[in-house]
Amino acid sequence: MFEKPISINYLKLQPYFGSYNGTSFALIKKEDKLEAYLYPGPFGFDATPDEKKLKQEFEFSDTGYAEAVAWMDEHYKDYEIVPHGKRYALDQINKS
Numbered sequence: 001m002f003e004k005p006i007s008i009n010y011l012k013l014q015p016y017f018g019s020y021n022g023t024s025f026a027l028i029k030k031e032d033k034l035e036a037y038l039y040p041g042p043f044g045f046d047a048t049p050d051e052k053k054l055k056q057e058f059e060f061s062d063t064g065y066a067e068a069v070a071w072m073d074e075h076y077k078d079y080e081i082v083p084h085g086k087r088y089a090l091d092q093i094n095k096s
Contacts (some may be wrong), residue, residue, distance in 0.1 A: 008065045017045055023076045024048070027068060034058045036068040038076055 006016050006027075015028040019041050026037040026045050037045070039053040056071050058064035 005069075008060075008062060011060075011065075015045075020076060025072055025076070027065075029060055030057075032060050034060045034064050034068055036072055038072060 011027055011029045017026050022041050024039050024041045028035045035057055037053050037055050039048045058068045
């Protein structure tokens, strides 16, 4: 599904964020590690609470990058997708 969305050289310079079918993802280089995240949309990485993010670390290398992409492919389908916007709207309706 993800098929290495960008070059690993890009990740040396800055994080990469994207989404697929309502699941957002991030690839972030931290020192000698590659952090891969899956989290529900529609909000961005910084606006999503950490407890809603699924995270896994990999070696920062071509092999680690391939493993991160395979991990995202495996887990994005299992990740509970509850859009923040809908949950927020329902919470507001229930309080009224």
